[in-house]
Amino acid sequence: MNPAMSSELADVARLEDIVDRQALGEVCLSFFELFALPIRVFSTDGTLLTDVHDEQAVCRYVNTFSSGRTACSGLVADVRRLDPSEGPIDHPCFTGASYRIVPILYQGRRLGRFVVGPYVPAERREVPRSLLVIDPGVDPETARDALGQMPRVRLETVERITAHLGKVLDLILFSGHRAFLTTEMHVASVRENYRALTEKAARLQDAYDQLRELDRLKSNFLATVSHELRTPLTSIIGYSDMLAAGVVGSLNEEQAAFVETIRGRGDHLLALITGLLDMNKLEQGKVSLARQPMQARDLLEDVARTILPSAIKKGVTVSAVCPDDVPPLLVDPVRIKQVLFNLVENALKFTPKGGSVRLAARRTELDAPDDGGGMGLVLMAPGRPAVELSVQDSGVGIPPHEHAKIFSAFYQVDGSATREHGGTGLGLAIAHRLVEAHGGTLTVESAPGEGATFRVVLPEQDGAA
Amino acid sequence: MQLDFTAREVTVKLVYYGPALSGKTTNLQAIHELVAPASRGRLMTLETKDDRTLFFDLLPLMVQSGGGISIRLKLFTVPGQVIHNATRRLVLQGADGVAFIADSQTGETRANQAAFLNLRENLVENGLDAASMPLVIQFNKRDLPDVRSDDEIDRLATKGKEPVFKAVALRGQGVLETLLGLVDVTWRKLEQEHQFAERFGVQSDALLRDVRSKLGLPGSEEIR
Numbered sequence: 001m002n003p004a005m006s007s008e009l010a011d012v013a014r015l016e017d018i019v020d021r022q023a024l025g026e027v028c029l030s031f032f033e034l035f036a037l038p039i040r041v042f043s044t045d046g047t048l049l050t051d052v053h054d055e056q057a058v059c060r061y062v063n064t065f066s067s068g069r070t071a072c073s074g075l076v077a078d079v080r081r082l083d084p085s086e087g088p089i090d091h092p093c094f095t096g097a098s099y100r101i102v103p104i105l106y107q108g109r110r111l112g113r114f115v116v117g118p119y120v121p122a123e124r125r126e127v128p129r130s131l132l133v134i135d136p137g138v139d140p141e142t143a144r145d146a147l148g149q150m151p152r153v154r155l156e157t158v159e160r161i162t163a164h165l166g167k168v169l170d171l172i173l174f175s176g177h178r179a180f181l182t183t184e185m186h187v188a189s190v191r192e193n194y195r196a197l198t199e200k201a202a203r204l205q206d207a208y209d210q211l212r213e214l215d216r217l218k219s220n221f222l223a224t225v226s227h228e229l230r231t232p233l234t235s236i237i238g239y240s241d242m243l244a245a246g247v248v249g250s251l252n253e254e255q256a257a258f259v260e261t262i263r264g265r266g267d268h269l270l271a272l273i274t275g276l277l278d279m280n281k282l283e284q285g286k287v288s289l290a291r292q293p294m295q296a297r298d299l300l301e302d303v304a305r306t307i308l309p310s311a312i313k314k315g316v317t318v319s320a321v322c323p324d325d326v327p328p329l330l331v332d333p334v335r336i337k338q339v340l341f342n343l344v345e346n347a348l349k350f351t352p353k354g355g356s357v358r359l360a361a362r363r364t365e366l367d368a369p370d371d372g373g374g375m376g377l378v379l380m381a382p383g384r385p386a387v388e389l390s391v392q393d394s395g396v397g398i399p400p401h402e403h404a405k406i407f408s409a410f411y412q413v414d415g416s417a418t419r420e421h422g423g424t425g426l427g428l429a430i431a432h433r434l435v436e437a438h439g440g441t442l443t444v445e446s447a448p449g450e451g452a453t454f455r456v457v458l459p460e461q462d463g464a465a
Numbered sequence: 466m467q468l469d470f471t472a473r474e475v476t477v478k479l480v481y482y483g484p485a486l487s488g489k490t491t492n493l494q495a496i497h498e499l500v501a502p503a504s505r506g507r508l509m510t511l512e513t514k515d516d517r518t519l520f521f522d523l524l525p526l527m528v529q530s531g532g533g534i535s536i537r538l539k540l541f542t543v544p545g546q547v548i549h550n551a552t553r554r555l556v557l558q559g560a561d562g563v564a565f566i567a568d569s570q571t572g573e574t575r576a577n578q579a580a581f582l583n584l585r586e587n588l589v590e591n592g593l594d595a596a597s598m599p600l601v602i603q604f605n606k607r608d609l610p611d612v613r614s615d616d617e618i619d620r621l622a623t624k625g626k627e628p629v630f631k632a633v634a635l636r637g638q639g640v641l642e643t644l645l646g647l648v649d650v651t652w653r654k655l656e657q658e659h660q661f662a663e664r665f666g667v668q669s670d671a672l673l674r675d676v677r678s679k680l681g682l683p684g685s686e687e688i689r
Contacts, residue, residue: 008478008558008559009467009476009478009539009559010523010539010541011467011476011539106506107506107525107527107537108506108525108527108535108537109537170507174507174509177509178509178511181509181511181520181523182511182520185511185520185521185552185555186520188555189520189549189551189552189555192551192552192554192555193551196551
């Protein structure tokens, strides 16, 4: 807390804390110019804050005598010492002049005083004896002339003038105090807000650190468990294979069906575990891409060929279209085929008999990421040349509010559909991350009942050709 | 509270709290109008251009009591708008008593409750004991339609422990009663803590009567 200002109470203890000395000096000067009355302003402890006066002829004359000088400094000391605790004081000078000492009150507290004078009360006609006897050398005529040059004011006028000055000073104090409090409050509010925000930020950082640690633990757990699961699973699948192949003797029809079920379920489980491991690697940024130039046409046709037997079985037509102007891509063929295969498999899964799945490629542009809030748009807007690989189906479609969610791990639009259609719930999540790892985008356009189109947009790489 | 033994001067901080637009500043304006000019300072408002309180309003009241004790009451309002919470907390620092100005309109019930919870939170944040803070509650804007009924307020007032007042601050009704009620509960708490009667040789009742008449206030009657 400022020692001079009790901030909690918005109290003022010292005049000089809230008053602007220059402004105070200017007001007193203008006052002096108007009324020709000297003014001095003192703080409570007697510090002189403003002093506006002209040396008076009578003072100059008195000071030519050594006894006069002594008397004068004694009187000045008296005036400075006087404490107007009970209200204004009128103090006479031996020259016949007078001083008026007025307390400066603010919010009921005395913060200082101002002294108006010397002036000659208009009621005074004669040179007082106290002036004539100050030194045997005092000449009554010279003294009268000198005193005559001092401003003459009626006492009640002085009272009115000092009351007015008191009001002006009060206004200056009030304005100064108000400005002081505003500034103080402003700074304090900013500090308080900063403190509150810093505390909140620290709490959020703690929570964030905890979450990150949890995420790391989860990833480790997944990696370990997946690995540990995969080892025995490989044996289960291997031995089922050997059983099915009749390595240890032929199986009857029922035994063969059982073994096939074990193998099929084993494969599904292996796919799930491999998917989990993939996800984990992708999330940790551990996937390395073996990029090589690839023709979009080759990619599409390869994927279409792979899915064709299942499509024929389900009664769904599969086509692949690729114009000649589509440039080659610099991608990891295994990973991109994994993406496309996933999308195509998905499309087939949700497309009923008689429907179609269409793979296509075309030249396009990849929008620049708008991270500047529209800044420099003229520079940023032209996108990079890119190739779009799309998978379009005529299946059940996906409601718009689900579009953002389907790329999350384990998310299924319809939980019950998982049972109907199978799947691990990891396919799209992995595909999304794989495309991102290539610097591309994976988006969906769909409405319920109108099929779905998944678009993989991959930037053209310099040197792909 | 600030105590100056040599000057026999006690400064008490009273804070007007409440939801936005419940009439806190209007209370201070009305008090400024009604109190004897010799006993009041200027009403200082630190407000935005649309007349909403930005930091606070401050009205100093000064009473020279018969026992030679000088009592200075510093009346503050807080900004009611939700975003100014830091300022509210700052103004509340070192408060000796709180007048909670509630809006009587039934639609404002929730806002009153939220502001009151905010008051309690900020008292705790400032290290003040919310339960023992001298408090009075004023239901303002009694002249508006669709306000909570007198019966309802009276019934609830008898259940609560703090004095409850009804007011139309715009017309100056009930504001002095609220102020006096607050001075009363605050002084009695301070008396318990600081034994003014013993140290200054002035009894609370006599002193409070003195404060009342010096401020030029009529006798007051609270609801219960």
